[in-house]
Amino acid sequence: MTTSPADEPSGAAMTDEEYGALRASAALWAGASVLITDQHGKVLVQRVGYRPFRLLPGGAVDAGESPAHAAARELQEELGVTATPTRGLAVDWVSTTGMRVPAVMKFPGEILHVYDGGVWDDEQIAAITPAEGEIEAVEFVEPADLPGLLSPGDARRALSALRARVDCAGPVLLEDGVPLAPGVLDRAGILRTARTRHHEPFHPEPAPESLPVRQSWGWLFAPDGRVLVLLEPGTGAACLPGGAPEPSDRGDAATTLAREAREEAAATLADTLYLGHLTDPAEPCVRVRYAAALTRLGPVPSDPATGRTYIRVLATPEQVLQLFDWGPEAAAQLTAVHTARTRLGLPRAAQQAVTELAGPTSW
Structure with a gap:
């Protein structure tokens, strides 16, 4: 049996084994993260001992696992919370130059899905049980503080996903955290500087x-x-x-x-x-x-x-x-x-x- 991929020149044919090897050679990593805010618009980030930067909840997609299932699994493992994110905010193509990792990792690029974890009330926040030995602390921070707390790529992605949630425009496509088709909130850079604060009665x-x-x-x-x-x-x-x-x-x-x-x-x-x-x-x-x-x-x-x-x-x-x-x-x-x-x-x-x-x- 032979397979003729759509991107092959006319007349080209490959065995299933050859085609599988070709696709495996172009394999990418896959990851999932979850954007959660409190009732006042602050974003949940995690402090971990193995990274100098804060992280959104999330991690790698396991073999045979869907990104949505990975997001739910990571919420359970990292925060002790049972939740199934069903709404996507962004899909980010992270290039080999967009993530600074040691060369020994041979990073091939990654497709990273950002899911909407919703707005959590005080009861949901109180139920968080950080994974012992992995999550040192859970904090809710102003969106404008994300560039100083997350890695540059993670901060761009988080802000793009947050703007997509505000905009109600559906999932956005990103490359290294930057929208392919920026909306007006992206063009203005909304939420990257401190929001106007009025807590007066x-x-x-x-x-x-x-x-x-x-x-x-x-x-x-x-x-x-x-x-x-x-x-x-x-x-x-x-x-x-x-x-x-x-x-x-x-x-x-x-x-x-x-x-x-x-x-x-x-x-x-x-x-x-x-x-x-x-x-x-x-x-x-x-x-x-x-x-x-x-x-x-x-x-x-x-x-x-x-x-x-x-x-x-x-x-x-x-x-x-x-x-x-x-x-x-x-x-x-x-x-x-x-x-x-x-x-x-x-x-x-x-x-x-x-x-x-x-x-x-x-x-």
């Missing part, structure tokens, strides 16, 4: 008149229920439209928001609704939050206050929260956001990829 009632307003931000809704987010090229920092009051605003926080949205994003608003405010224990001030409907976006502007030209994107409110570090208070603000969305007569946004708004748009 959120209050849905009116702000005390005795405290000055330091900041006015807005959840600005498109008709499909998604909101406008601004991404800063170069740093990957995300922000909601808004900013600090100026004298021309005459002490009106809604006017501040409208002005800032116009300057930063060329956005025109309607039906502005007050959501609540954050209080800062370290400073006697408030940071107010509004919701409003978007009616128009002009050409992408340059912010006169900072000189920045932001990337404008639409994202679901749930995606937005993954771009910030707002701690336990984020849930209360999200509830207020959806209440305002309902009052504006807008639908709950369907799960979908983040969309860039590069040009003028009217609704």
